[in-house]
Amino acid sequence: MAKVVAVTGNEAVAYALKQVNPDVSAAYPITPATDIMQRFTSYVSNGQVKTEMVLAESEHSAMSGCIGASAAGGRVMTATSSQGMALMWEELFIASGSRLPIVMALVNRALSAPLNIHGDHSDGMGARDCGWIQLWSENAQEAYDNTIQAFRIAEHMDIRLPAMVCLDGFIISHSIERMEYIDDDAVKNFVGEFKALNPLLDIEHPVSYGPLILTDYYMEYRKAHAEVMSKVSKVVLDAAKEFEKISGRKYGLFETYRLDDAEIGLVILNSAAGTSKDVIDSFREKGIKAGLLKPRLFRPFPYEEIGNALKNLKAVCVLDRADAFGGSYGPLFIDIAASLYPHKNGPVLMNKIYGLGGRDYLPGHAELVLNELVDIAKTGKVKMIKEYIGVRE
């Protein structure tokens, strides 16, 4: 029986981790992710999980410890944010290149400078090309559900890649919501026993991790990684199907909201999607065919499926909670534009940068954008393709 609770996003993720009950976690505190590990270590101290902790002296060492523990042959998780992930940078690539199924909660937060502890997507977007799977979450329920599914996806024998679960710092991590917890046993059965692959601790069959590979074979390894990435979507969908059986909640590669017959649409990640959906409803009430697409599996990006979902719209605005400095557009826009590239008569696109450093994204912002899309749908003309919104001039 599901249990209805009122919890914060961090609390929900910590509870999912308790139910998954990993063998080892190596972690380091950072706002706003700290709370996850604080809650989790109280489960450890009270004997509610079997997990052994490595309370590392930095995020670099935390991820290094996760890599060692995962290679040793067991289930491993951690959590971080922002600067913490930035310090892990080098290790993110080593975790994925070594094909280690580590699961990490990334409580999205802005990057310094200036120092800012609030939510935006600069950290996760910066890590988009590091070979990890990324699942993004709108609210506490999705963060909880994605955390549980991430283990099954990452540890799948066809995949064996690390996965990060992204949720918005403070907006989700520290806000209390109504949500449902699944039964412990159902979670336990869903993730299953960890299956070790070439574990270091199998001393009868010694393996070497982390070889030097130069011009002769490095590229083959990279290609193999790219090929594995191409198998992730199917595993994500299979996991979602199984997850629906224990939760009653449906997940896909992305969520569409009133998009089927829509003429104008928003593409937006995480918590701001919730705000946007309300505004979409009010536009629908006015008879305007508005819809929304919220990516869930951001890496690997489901280009084909998303292109097909958006190709028939007249005008689409991609809202980015991060900028790609020196690139033309925000990171989400670039991927959406790429997914529509094969569709000659696809929608007119524009890009808004919003909510950096935790700046509020309000219904008024969504209204402004949707009104602009209404005009674009009529005229086919965009005034400014990329623009910051909710910012002082």
Place this chain on the structure above:
Amino acid sequence: MATPLTLKELSKKEVLLTSGHRMCSGCGAPIIVKMVLLASEYPIVAANATGCLEVSTCISDYTAWKIPWIHNAFENAAATLSGVETMYRSLKKQGKIDKDIKFIAFGGDGGTYDIGFQSLSGAMERGHDMLYICYDNGAYMNTGIQRSSATPYGADTTTCPAGSVIQGKPQPRKNLTKIMAAHDIPYVAQASPSNWSDLVKKVKKALEIKGPKFMNILSPCNRGWRSRTDDAIMLSRLGVETCYWPLYEIENGVTKVTFKPKEKKPLVDFLKPQGRFKHLFAPENENMLKNFQEMVDKEWGSLLKASGTE
């Protein structure tokens, strides 16, 4: 049954780092690794910091390691092995592993004194049951002999070259062995491949002690030291006999000098065969030689005092 500490008996054991690796001929590091692994009565899982030893022993499909081995990056052999050791404890507690396994990290001086220092300090403080071994050749040899904080005073390296104004490295070495002892871990030691029996004994002792252990081992590098390829053992012996590299251990806070030369040789005996110190023998650098000798005398004196063997 523990292997008796005789060459005859040790030579019957399997060498766990195979020949065919690509370390330079005359390098001290593989000699040290072989001695360390021969000393163990237990199965070992090893971690290796990026460096000469790592890039030369596991290339593409070829590995020289007959034991489980992991290389992660340059600065995190200790943190990586922390994770391995913690997983071992977790699985052992759960009854999924029953064997006694020991954990050893190998890092060069760059990966230990410098970039890996935080990771090492953290792992020691957390109390992981592991032995960290630094093979100290006194510079970043893998990237081409750049100075590290382990580079000796006055040494000529590619980033502190002896020139007309600066005569090699102006600063003395960081005394890492003492710093590790200041972590109040149960066992810290210095060893040298010239004194194989002392080295093997120390590894054996360290592996019997539960908790974090650190050993610093002098590792001659003929490329960086600019010495002959067949002089590694001779040079490491001179390092010991001049007291440039004293052999000692600190067990539960008690310092013991494990080898006291009958006659302490002058430091120049160690410096002279090495090209990296050649410029110190120019008449205008006489004072540097004097300073260097004083540094060595001071450390040796304080060690004797600490061990009560003045």
